[in-house]
Amino acid sequence: MESGPLVLGVDVGGTKVAVGALAGSEAREVVEHPTDTSGSELLLDGIEAGVREVSEKLGQPAAVGVGVPSQIEFASGTVLTSVNIPLAGVPLREVLGHRLGVPIYVDNDANCAALAEAELLESKNIVMLTLGTGVGGGVVTDGRIFRGSHGLGAELGHFSIIADGPPCPGNCPNRGCLEALCSGTALERDATELGKGRPDTRLGAIYEEHGEVTGREVVVAAEEGDPDARLLFERLGNWLGVGIAGYVNVFEPERVVIGGGLSRAADLFLQRAVDEAATRALPALWERVTVTAARGGADAGVIGAGLLAAHEAERDTAQAKAETETEGAR
Numbered sequence: 001m002e003s004g005p006l007v008l009g010v011d012v013g014g015t016k017v018a019v020g021a022l023a024g025s026e027a028r029e030v031v032e033h034p035t036d037t038s039g040s041e042l043l044l045d046g047i048e049a050g051v052r053e054v055s056e057k058l059g060q061p062a063a064v065g066v067g068v069p070s071q072i073e074f075a076s077g078t079v080l081t082s083v084n085i086p087l088a089g090v091p092l093r094e095v096l097g098h099r100l101g102v103p104i105y106v107d108n109d110a111n112c113a114a115l116a117e118a119e120l121l122e123s124k125n126i127v128m129l130t131l132g133t134g135v136g137g138g139v140v141t142d143g144r145i146f147r148g149s150h151g152l153g154a155e156l157g158h159f160s161i162i163a164d165g166p167p168c169p170g171n172c173p174n175r176g177c178l179e180a181l182c183s184g185t186a187l188e189r190d191a192t193e194l195g196k197g198r199p200d201t202r203l204g205a206i207y208e209e210h211g212e213v214t215g216r217e218v219v220v221a222a223e224e225g226d227p228d229a230r231l232l233f234e235r236l237g238n239w240l241g242v243g244i245a246g247y248v249n250v251f252e253p254e255r256v257v258i259g260g261g262l263s264r265a266a267d268l269f270l271q272r273a274v275d276e277a278a279t280r281a282l283p284a285l286w287e288r289v290t291v292t293a294a295r296g297g298a299d300a301g302v303i304g305a306g307l308l309a310a311h312e313a314e315r316d317t318a319q320a321k322a323e324t325e326t327e328g329a330r
């Protein structure tokens with residue numbers, strides 16, 4: 001294992017904050033604490049405490065990367081919008097930098113997850129889609145995260161594949177986005193719709209009893225062979241395949257990786273998605289790509305945030321060195 005400068009990764013989730021040190025493509029000394037969502041100062045206190053806890057064991061880090069489930073303006077590390085955690089408007093890079101006295105890099109958690117997968121797969125060109133409550137994504141191209149001009153880029157879930165499809169459930173004015181078709185939210189919407197007025201079916205019985213059908217219940221029903229639930233996953237797989245074909249054509253990745261909570265049920269839809277994408281993607285690009293479920297384990301968020309810090313700190317150092325040399329040459 002190479003021993004570069006110590007960098008820490010912080011994975012800020014809706015329920016827990018995890019902090020650990022990056023060690024190759026693994027994390028060590030990981031500590032976890034519940035996320036205090038009652039206010040931004042308290043949440044910042046929690047992040048700071050986690051970093052200090054790991055630093056006390058391993059020493060002062062050279063940089064800290066932070067992954068948050070939010071839209072981030074990358075240069076300033078400012079959280080623009082955040083659904084589940086109270087950080088909207090907080091210039092996280094500056095605030096944590098001040099508290100901790102080390103360089104801080106902040107990015108969207110889906111981007112961090114894509115970095116972690118790229119490292120695990122030893123690939124420099126991947127597209128990662130995370131299917132959870134919503135649909136997120138990250139694109140790693142030539143070993144670096146693609147962010148667009150302000151860091152808000154690669155919202156792969158908000159790409160419409162059915163122009164007059166269902167309204168997007170996210171904070172998005174579009175219709176028929178992947179998030180409107182392939183997210184946990186979309187699955188629950190469609191399962192509930194399918195169950196309504198059909199009490200003699202399994203989904204219908206669940207609807208009768210609870211007034212809705214949860215994603216978990218659709219997964220279990222499909223795994224046990226329920227035809228309605230299987231149909232829902234079949235359709236989800238089709239739509240996902242349409243999306244994958246588009247991303248393959250645009251980015252020409254080496255790997256397409258499907259992560260997020262729903263990917264644990266990948267057996268129910270991934271092959272369908274691959275078959276659909278195979279009929280749609282440009283052949284020369286398709287034959288060079290592999291589509292798989294994500295490998296990242298419980299520490300993927302910490303690893304991704306650590307990799308973010310390692311990559312960006314290295315880039316900043318190289319840039320500073322180049323600038324010094326240019327000054328010297330004058």
Ligand SMILES: [Zn+2]
Nearest residue numbers: 158168172177
């Ligand atoms: Zn959308």
